[in-house]
Structures are given as structure tokens and as C-alpha cells.
Amino acid sequence: MTENVARRGFLLGGAVVGAGALVTACTGNEPQAAVSSPAPAATEGNDVPGEKVVIGFSAPAADHGWIAAIAKNAEATAKRYGDVEFRPVQPTNDVNQQISAVESLIAAKVNALVILPNDGQQLNQIARRASDAGIPVVNLDRVFPDKLSYRTWIGGDNYGMGVAAGHYIGAALKEKNVADPVIVEIQGIATLPLTQDRSKGFADALKTYGFRVTAQQDAQFTVETGTSVASNLLQAHKKIDALWNHDDDQGVGVLAAINEAGRNEFVMVGGAGSANAMREIQKPDSVLKATVTYSPSMASSAVKLARLIAQGKGMGDLVENQVPQSITLASETITRENVERYLPLGFES
Structure with a gap:
């Protein structure tokens, strides 16, 4: 989806939001x-x-x-x-x-x-x-x-996406008094500056809570790769405390793998703000608790x-x-x- 957002100094939020409705x-x-x-x-x-x-x-x-x-x-x-x-x-x-x-x-x-x-x-x-x-x-x-x-x-603010996801997960784990959490990160395309910015923001925010990323793997922004990467990570970690998936499109596959494995012990945060991710957030029994926007x-x-x-x-x-x-x-x-x-x-x- 994007590249390095080094010039984040001029922030207008929604000052020039487009055509009335997305x-x-x-x-x-x-x-x-x-x-x-x-x-x-x-x-x-x-x-x-x-x-x-x-x-x-x-x-x-x-x-x-x-x-x-x-x-x-x-x-x-x-x-x-x-x-x-x-x-x-x-x-x-x-x-x-x-x-x-x-x-x-x-x-x-x-x-x-x-x-x-x-x-x-x-x-x-x-x-x-x-x-x-x-x-x-x-x-x-x-x-x-x-x-x-x-x-x-x-x-969008790629670094800010990571910060937002990190703060949500950090606060959720602190509230549960988790001391040494297993935190998994599923990136988009690892070589893109945008992905690196998101990961840096995530790591920086987690650091303020005394946490760090346990495992990190990229899923290429596709549903299919999201499924395979999530399956591998779930098999490698028998217990996970939190998962951040950078992209809600590939998140369709990530959630499919989670449901297939019957895992629900962790809190998950998505990225971009898709409608299907929001509907998933509305379900009280879903592991997906939040998504951070990239509109x-x-x-x-x-x-x-x-x-x-x-x-x-x-x-x-x-x-x-x-x-x-x-x-x-x-x-x-x-x-x-x-x-x-x-x-x-x-x-x-």
C-alpha cells in the first residue's frame, strides 16, 4: 500500500477528507x-x-x-x-x-x-x-x-499506525497484568519502507510498556499468504498474548487460520480499517478487538x-x-x- 512517510510534520487529519462518504x-x-x-x-x-x-x-x-x-x-x-x-x-x-x-x-x-x-x-x-x-x-x-x-x-501515517497498534496492545496486556507476553506481528511486504515504518512505530510503542515483538513475518498483502503465515505462527507458538496484523485485506486469511486452529487466547489488532474487520470487531467472541486506520x-x-x-x-x-x-x-x-x-x-x- 504506501512508502516512507518521513514528512509527517504537517498533519491535518481529516482537513481535506474526500467525497463525503468513502x-x-x-x-x-x-x-x-x-x-x-x-x-x-x-x-x-x-x-x-x-x-x-x-x-x-x-x-x-x-x-x-x-x-x-x-x-x-x-x-x-x-x-x-x-x-x-x-x-x-x-x-x-x-x-x-x-x-x-x-x-x-x-x-x-x-x-x-x-x-x-x-x-x-x-x-x-x-x-x-x-x-x-x-x-x-x-x-x-x-x-x-x-x-x-x-x-x-x-x-497515511504508517509510523502512526504502528504506534496506535502498539499502544492498544500494550495497554490491554498491562490491564491483564501480563509480565512477559508473546507478541506476534504479521507484516505486509517486509521490504517496503511503509512496512518498516509500521514495524518501527509498533516496536517503539511497545517499548514504553516494557514489551517487545516475539516473532515477525510478512504476508505480502494477500489473503492466501495471510492464511499460510498465520498458520505457521500459530503452530510455532502454542500460546500467544497479542497479534498485530498490518493489513485488513490479508487479515481475512489471518482470521481464517485463527478460526481453523480454534485459537482465541490472544488479542488481535488489524490495520487499514476495512468494513469486514469492523464487523468482526462487533462480535463479542472475536479475537479481533481493534483496527488502526489507513483510509x-x-x-x-x-x-x-x-x-x-x-x-x-x-x-x-x-x-x-x-x-x-x-x-x-x-x-x-x-x-x-x-x-x-x-x-x-x-x-x-
């Missing part, structure tokens, strides 16, 4: 999606109609619930504006194909680009080419390492920001005349106590 989507090779409620017409402040702009959009293939919601949110938000022509290119998980797709948008001389790269490092050069051509790039989620390659970055609403906000930048506008609620260079969404903890409020915003895995 879009739901489901995982797998045939993702489906539905907007939970129609967005109101754009009429006030920054939403006042302005100069007609063309916004190009490129993202990975929607074979993952979170990515599917990203694409749907972006499209739904663009449709709100009569002054926006939304020009998405074919989504792909092939880096070279994504580079070619972005090249086509540069050649078309779009007014702004929203890019969620498969890999920020590998697509950095094409984003820089767009910027050098005078096309402002809104870098969504996985960050380009060269700041000259983008005008604005918007994404695909960022795609809605990215389109809104691209429109403002292309039209030469700033953000209406800020004093500054231009859109900020970096916006980090807060990672919130969803529990049984507040899940009803978040459930309409969840995406389907």
Missing part, C-alpha cells in the same frame, strides 16, 4: 464497489466552479480491497466537479506499464497528475519528468524520494488538491495562499466502542 470495494481479481451515499453538489468555498482542468490519474491494479477503494474514491470525487475532466489510465501492477501510462498523460498535457506509484523509487524519474514539464504532481501514498518530482504528497479517503483528497493546484487556489480553511507540500492523515483506533461511527466509512476486503 467508497467500499472488495478484494480479489474482480473487485466490486459502491458509494455508500451520494456526495452533495460542490457549491461553497474551494468547491466554487473555476477554470476547467484535466486531471490525470494512475494507480496500481485494483486486485486488493484498499487499492480498489482508492480508484473508486478518486473517480467519485472528480465527478462532483463540473470543472474537472478526469482522465484515468489503465491500472497495472507492472512498473514499466505504469511508466508508459504516465508518459501518455504527460504527452496529453494534462493540467495535473495524481499518481499512486507501484514503487516510488522506480517511478520517481517519470514523475520528475512531469514536474519538469510544468505538470504538478500530487503524489498519493507511496512517496517519490525526490521532492522535485511532486508538488504535494498526501498519505483510502486520501484518494478523494488527492483529486481535490490536484484541482486546487491546477486552478492556482489554496485551501480555504488555511491562511496560506497555496496548498501545503505535505499532508499526513491521522491513524485512528477503531474499537467495539466506536465502531458504529466508522463502519459506514469502511472498504470491503
Whole structure:
């Protein structure tokens, strides 16, 4: 899902939340999606109609619930504006194909680009080419390492996700007076900076309680790998006190393995904020007690920001005349106590 969020200093939380309601989507090779409620017409402040702009959009293939919601949110938000022509290119998980797709948008001389790269490092050069051509790039989620390659970055707080999960687990174990807990961590893709940020945040938060991670393994953000990795960890540890799974999409497989093994002695925390994870949290007998958000609403906000930048506008609620260079969404903890409020915003895995 993302890359290194080193620029977490400018935090607006939900200041630029997208199209009224999040879009739901489901995982797998045939993702489906539905907007939970129609967005109101754009009429006030920054939403006042302005100069007609063309916004190009490129993202990975929607074979993952979170990515599917990203694409749907972006499209739904663009449709709100009569002054926006939304020009998405074919989504792909092939880096070279994504580079070619972005090249086509540069050649078309779009007014702004929203890019969620498969890999920020590998697509950095094409984003820089767009910027050098005078096309402002809104870098969504996985960050380009060269700041000259983008005008604005918007994404989630990966380190903050780990911190939130660590504090929830640390407090839960302290409340149970667990002295030397077995804490298991199931990552997404271990080599991604985003995963490393999540793991560091988790370890740092646990450290404040005097705890540490006992075992750590990555599950590649897939349901199938989530099942196999969780099965292996459950077999290796006959007793577990807590488990953090980085991603609710792969969490479908993790929960399947847990249920198959008949294990319920530990507290589990998920990551991203999927609707199915929230429904699981509502069950009183589920091991899944919380999930920490990494909302695909960022795609809605990215389109809104691209429109403002292309039209030469700033953000209406800020004093500054231009859109900020970096916006980090807060990672919130969803529990049984507040899940009803978040459930309409969840995406389907």
C-alpha cells in the first residue's frame, strides 16, 4: 500500500477528507464497489466552479480491497466537479506499464497528475519528468524520494499506525497484568519502507510498556499468504498474548487460520480499517478487538488538491495562499466502542 512517510510534520487529519462518504470495494481479481451515499453538489468555498482542468490519474491494479477503494474514491470525487475532466489510465501492477501510462498523460498535457506509484523509487524519474514539464504532481501514498518530482504528497501515517497498534496492545496486556507476553506481528511486504515504518512505530510503542515483538513475518498483502503465515505462527507458538496484523485485506486469511486452529487466547489488532474487520470487531467472541486506520479517503483528497493546484487556489480553511507540500492523515483506533461511527466509512476486503 504506501512508502516512507518521513514528512509527517504537517498533519491535518481529516482537513481535506474526500467525497463525503468513502467508497467500499472488495478484494480479489474482480473487485466490486459502491458509494455508500451520494456526495452533495460542490457549491461553497474551494468547491466554487473555476477554470476547467484535466486531471490525470494512475494507480496500481485494483486486485486488493484498499487499492480498489482508492480508484473508486478518486473517480467519485472528480465527478462532483463540473470543472474537472478526469482522465484515468489503465491500472497495472507492472512498473514499466505504469511508466508508459504516465508518459501518455504527460504527452496529453494534462493540467495535473495524481499518481499512486507501484514503487516510488522506480517511478520517481517519470514523475520528475512531469514536474519538469510544468505538470504538478500530487503524489498519493507511496512517496517519490525526490521532492522535485511532486508538488504535494498526501498519505497515511504508517509510523502512526504502528504506534496506535502498539499502544492498544500494550495497554490491554498491562490491564491483564501480563509480565512477559508473546507478541506476534504479521507484516505486509517486509521490504517496503511503509512496512518498516509500521514495524518501527509498533516496536517503539511497545517499548514504553516494557514489551517487545516475539516473532515477525510478512504476508505480502494477500489473503492466501495471510492464511499460510498465520498458520505457521500459530503452530510455532502454542500460546500467544497479542497479534498485530498490518493489513485488513490479508487479515481475512489471518482470521481464517485463527478460526481453523480454534485459537482465541490472544488479542488481535488489524490495520487499514476495512468494513469486514469492523464487523468482526462487533462480535463479542472475536479475537479481533481493534483496527488502526489507513483510509483510502486520501484518494478523494488527492483529486481535490490536484484541482486546487491546477486552478492556482489554496485551501480555504488555511491562511496560506497555496496548498501545503505535505499532508499526513491521522491513524485512528477503531474499537467495539466506536465502531458504529466508522463502519459506514469502511472498504470491503
